[in-house]
Amino acid sequence: xxxxxxxxxxxxxxxxxxxxxxxxxxxxxxxxxxxxxxxxxxxxxxxxxxxxxxxxxxxxxxxxxxxxxxxxxxxxxxxxxxxxxxxxxxxxxxxxxxxxxxxxxxxxxxxxxxxxx
Amino acid sequence: xxxxxxxxxxxxxxxxxxxxxxxxxxxxxxxxxxxxxxxxxxxxxxxxxxxxxxxxxxxxxxxxxxxxxxxxxxxxxxxxxxxxxxxxxxxxxxxxxxxxxxxxxxxxxxx
Numbered sequence: 757x758x759x760x761x762x763x764x765x766x767x768x769x770x771x772x773x774x775x776x777x778x779x780x781x782x783x784x785x786x787x788x789x790x791x792x793x794x795x796x797x798x799x800x801x802x803x804x805x806x807x808x809x810x811x812x813x814x815x816x817x818x819x820x821x822x823x824x825x826x827x828x829x830x831x832x833x834x835x836x837x838x839x840x841x842x843x844x845x846x847x848x849x850x851x852x853x854x855x856x857x858x859x860x861x862x863x864x865x866x867x868x869x870x871x872x873x
Numbered sequence: 874x875x876x877x878x879x880x881x882x883x884x885x886x887x888x889x890x891x892x893x894x895x896x897x898x899x900x901x902x903x904x905x906x907x908x909x910x911x912x913x914x915x916x917x918x919x920x921x922x923x924x925x926x927x928x929x930x931x932x933x934x935x936x937x938x939x940x941x942x943x944x945x946x947x948x949x950x951x952x953x954x955x956x957x958x959x960x961x962x963x964x965x966x967x968x969x970x971x972x973x974x975x976x977x978x979x980x981x982x983x984x
Contacts, residue, residue, distance in 0.1 A: 791973065793919075800876070801911070801919065801962050803973040815972035851918060858907025858966055859924030866918065 758782040758862045760852050765867030768842055776867055778835040778852030783862075786810070786830035789855040792837050794848035795866075802848070805837065806855065820846075842871045877902065877963055877976035884982040890951040893979045895963030896944060901974055903944035907966035910939055910948045913978075914959045922961075923948060950981075958983040 764776040778790070791806040805816045805826040814826055825838040835852050847870050853860035878896040885891040895902065895910075902908055908926045911919040921930050923939035926946065936951045946965070950957055963976040 793975075800960075800978040801913075801964075801975045803964070803975055806972055857925050858905070858964075859909035859921050859930075860911070860919070860964075861921050861924070861930060863918040863920075 758854065760854065760862055760864035762850060762852050762864045762867035765850065765869045767870045767872065769873050770843060770871055772842055773838070773840045774842060774869060776837040776839065776850055776852075776869070778864060780833045780835065780852075780854070783854070785828075785833040789813075790828060790835045791853045791855055791860060792826060792835075793851045793853055793860065793863075794846075794869075795851070796845075796848040799848075804850070807835070839869070842869075844871050847871045877965060877974055879961075879963060879976040879979045881977070882980045882982065884984055885950075885953045886984045887953055887955065889953050890949060891953060891981065892950075893948045893961055893963075893981070895946040895948070895965075895976045897946075897965055897967075897974070898944055900969055901965040901967040902941065902946050904968060905966045906941070908939065908941060908946040909964045910937075910946075911962045911964065912957075912959045913962065919962065953983055955983050957981060 759781045761779045789808045792804040807826045823841045827836045849866040851866045854862040910923040913919045926941045927939040961979045967974045
């Protein structure tokens with residue numbers, strides 16, 4: 757059974773940093789591209805960042821470019837999102853998702869990030 | 874980048890069919906066959922319903938179907954059931970500086 761378990765969320769002050777992790781199991785992690793998708797409270801889904809299986813291709817939403825860094829450790833079956841210079845508008849539930857072709861076939865349950873003073 | 878355009882809400886009665894549209898540009902929906910659709914119930918993670926425009930993952934009811942014409946993709950749900958009531962999102966690959974974009978979401982109400 758595929759499992760994606762996010763962690764690392766919490767309450768953080770504006771301007772500070774946070775690192776999210778996603779532990780993957782139940783599939784061959786290094787066969788798949790992985791993504792972070794977020795959802796602000798009461799709002800829609802927003803793609804944040806994606807990384808190819810070998811980290812050779814990486815993309816970011818304009819809203820986080822220059823502040824967030826995605827990475828993965830295939831030996832540890834883990835995906836990461838380093839979030840710097842956090843803003844109130846980054847407050848959201850952050851999901852990691854496994855990508856197959858053009859779709860996100862598996863999702864975690866999310867980790868909540870709240871940016872507030 | 875702009876989100877894909879979806880109607881805010883649609884509704885239908887049990888047994889009926891409904892269609893949700895997702896309009897983009899030639900740089901996303903119209904340019905690639907990488908449109909996907911997600912169902913999200915309150916408090917739950919999204920669930921993939923359609924990928925690559927019209928393909929259904931294993932386990933998804935054949936009442937759900939997808940199509941695309943030009944810059945607009947569509948999700949059709951036939952034989953509407955109460956459990957179909959949820960939010961639906963489309964997503965597409967994009968050639969812009971980012972690689973993925975979502976629609977704003979559509980709330981489906983089963984009357």
